[in-house]
Amino acid sequence: MTPDRDAVARGSNDAAAIVADGLEKKFEATVALAGVSFAVRRSELFGFIGPDGAGKTTLFRILATLMVPDRGRARVLGLDVVSDLWKLRTRVGYMPGRFSLYPDLSVAENLQFFAAVFGTTVEREYAQIAPIYSQLEPFRDRRAGALSGGMKQKLALCCALVHRPEVLFLDEPTTGVDAVSRREFWELLGRLKAAGLTIVVSTPYMDEANRCDRVALIQRGRLLALDTPDAIARGFDRPLFAVHAGNRYQSLLALRRRPHTHQVYPFGESLHYTDSRSDATPDQIQRELADYLRGEGFDAVNVALTDPTVEDTFMARMGDA
Amino acid sequence: MTSGPAIEAADLTRTFGAFVAVDHITFDVKPGEVFGFLGANGAGKTTAIRMLTGLLAPTGGTARVAGHDVYTESEAIKRDIGYMSQRFSLYEDLTVWENIRLYGGIYDLPPKEIRKRAEAMLARLGLEHARSQPVRLLPLGWRQKLALSVALVHRPRIVFLDEPTSGVDPVTRRQFWELIYETAAGGTTVLVTTHYMDEAEYCDRISIMVAGRIGAMGAPGALKKDFSVPSIDELFVRMARPTEARS
Numbered sequence: 370m371t372p373d374r375d376a377v378a379r380g381s382n383d384a385a386a387i388v389a390d391g392l393e394k395k396f397e398a399t400v401a402l403a404g405v406s407f408a409v410r411r412s413e414l415f416g417f418i419g420p421d422g423a424g425k426t427t428l429f430r431i432l433a434t435l436m437v438p439d440r441g442r443a444r445v446l447g448l449d450v451v452s453d454l455w456k457l458r459t460r461v462g463y464m465p466g467r468f469s470l471y472p473d474l475s476v477a478e479n480l481q482f483f484a485a486v487f488g489t490t491v492e493r494e495y496a497q498i499a500p501i502y503s504q505l506e507p508f509r510d511r512r513a514g515a516l517s518g519g520m521k522q523k524l525a526l527c528c529a530l531v532h533r534p535e536v537l538f539l540d541e542p543t544t545g546v547d548a549v550s551r552r553e554f555w556e557l558l559g560r561l562k563a564a565g566l567t568i569v570v571s572t573p574y575m576d577e578a579n580r581c582d583r584v585a586l587i588q589r590g591r592l593l594a595l596d597t598p599d600a601i602a603r604g605f606d607r608p609l610f611a612v613h614a615g616n617r618y619q620s621l622l623a624l625r626r627r628p629h630t631h632q633v634y635p636f637g638e639s640l641h642y643t644d645s646r647s648d649a650t651p652d653q654i655q656r657e658l659a660d661y662l663r664g665e666g667f668d669a670v671n672v673a674l675t676d677p678t679v680e681d682t683f684m685a686r687m688g689d690a
Numbered sequence: 691m692t693s694g695p696a697i698e699a700a701d702l703t704r705t706f707g708a709f710v711a712v713d714h715i716t717f718d719v720k721p722g723e724v725f726g727f728l729g730a731n732g733a734g735k736t737t738a739i740r741m742l743t744g745l746l747a748p749t750g751g752t753a754r755v756a757g758h759d760v761y762t763e764s765e766a767i768k769r770d771i772g773y774m775s776q777r778f779s780l781y782e783d784l785t786v787w788e789n790i791r792l793y794g795g796i797y798d799l800p801p802k803e804i805r806k807r808a809e810a811m812l813a814r815l816g817l818e819h820a821r822s823q824p825v826r827l828l829p830l831g832w833r834q835k836l837a838l839s840v841a842l843v844h845r846p847r848i849v850f851l852d853e854p855t856s857g858v859d860p861v862t863r864r865q866f867w868e869l870i871y872e873t874a875a876g877g878t879t880v881l882v883t884t885h886y887m888d889e890a891e892y893c894d895r896i897s898i899m900v901a902g903r904i905g906a907m908g909a910p911g912a913l914k915k916d917f918s919v920p921s922i923d924e925l926f927v928r929m930a931r932p933t934e935a936r937s
Contacts, residue, residue: 420859618871
């Protein structure tokens with residue numbers, strides 16, 4: 370299965386907000402992107418899920434016209450990211466991963482600055498940013514550098530939105546932010562999407578995949594998979610078992626010693642287990658696992674089939690890559 | 691001294707002017723326990739950890755860490771604990787070997803002992819080939835594993851891990867957690883903060899701080915049952931935003 374090709378084929382129609390074809394980028398000996406192709410539809414909330422160093426930031430910079438690829442090409446809103454850069458730049462918004470507002474300017478001043486750069490004013494664009502800016506207004510005179518992490522993130526989003534872009538690139542907006550602020554941020558993105566904005570977002574948190582319409586799993590400059598979060602989870606190709614057996618670390622080590630173990634790893638409150646045999650039925654595996662653990666002296670053993678998640682698929686594909 | 695709790699805090703409090711950052715928190719952590727110390731940004735976690743690591747004097751209550759009083763024995767505490775954070779741990783321009791030697795030296799280990807422990811550490815991590823490389827050239831996942839090992843070089847009774855796994859892939863994150871389990875199985879107490887709510891479920895017990903207080907504390911499974919929530923993520927959000935129904 371080559372999801373990249375399919376995506377390009379699907380993206381060749383008018384509905385595509387972004388089409389990337391074979392993007393490559395190297396920094397000296399380091400390969401940041403090793404041929405990345407995909408398409409994003411208009412008004413889609415599209416996520417790139419992957420760890421540090423996967424190539425997410427390089428990809429976002431290329432799409433936001435801030436960097437030129439070594440090879441391959443990309444069109445955003447039908448415009449080439451290299452040759453049409455000036456036409457495109459006013460139509461996309463970009464929120465970099467590192468906080469990049471002016472820490473010594475106030476909340477209001479930062480916003481005025483970004484509006485002015487794009488030849489507009491905060492007043493004229495107020496409707497666009499109101500749902501987010503209203504939460505910041507009590508702090509409008511505070512220095513941006515003195516805001517909390519969650520507030521900084523909201524201000525950066527306002528600044529990326531103030532010129533009313535049609536496509537928004539958000540590079541790891543939720544990294545290092547607590548679970549509550551993260552959830553609020555995703556709720557905001559959902560509202561922006563409902564208003565018609567195309568949003569491309571990256572995150573290292575696998576559980577955030579489910580907030581996106583479609584996601585691409587990215588690792589070492591390559592896409593491991595591209596689909597809806599549900600389809601990616603369903604693409605997991607072995608029966609997956611959730612195992613509980615008291616002491617987690619000791620049961621993990623015990624399962625590692627078992628000859629038929631394909632993979633076993635901690636997952637939430639249980640261990641996730643896959644078997645290396647293709648000819649064993651799930652019932653048989655389940656029974657054998659429970660017997661094995663009891664035989665190893667564990668009590669309160671519970672083994673059950675469980676639904677794979679995007680994270681399970683990511684780990685399985687990483688192993689294949 | 692080796693019996694008794696690794697950490698015991700009673701009504702531990704810290705104010706800054708009129709602001710109560712940590713408000714009468716009471717909890718114990720057992721030896722060899724993996725304790726998740728959770729809370730939203732600004733809930734008081736960092737202030738509490740600074741008090742428990744002997745860096746900040748409390749303004750009220752009591753706490754003993756590795757048997758030492760946080761008011762009067764902060765130097766003894768620093769000797770008996772290790773500390774690692776995502777933001778600062780290793781010196782990036784020093785080599786792997788130099789980092790281990792530096793930390794061994796800080797904790798007054800004799801040079802021979804440092805050499806012995808460094809060799810054992812490199813062998814265990816499979817990093818012998820990288821001993822002369824500057825740390826900044828190592829992949830992030832290796833830097834994190836090395837940072838944890840270095841934080842343990844003086845064999846502390848307790849190690850504090852402040853968001854140790856940010857940014858790495860899910861496989862590397864789990865390898866790191868196996869190092870945590872191994873550490874705890876060896877008797878060292880682990881206190882860990884994280885923004886990954888699934889990691890909260892890897893802990894023996896967790897506490898969730900809300901506005902300076904401990905809003906919930908217990909084993910993850912028991913907490914989920916008590917609060918009738920499917921996940922710690924859900925509990926975390928509910929504690930921090932009590933008025934909002936689940937989404």
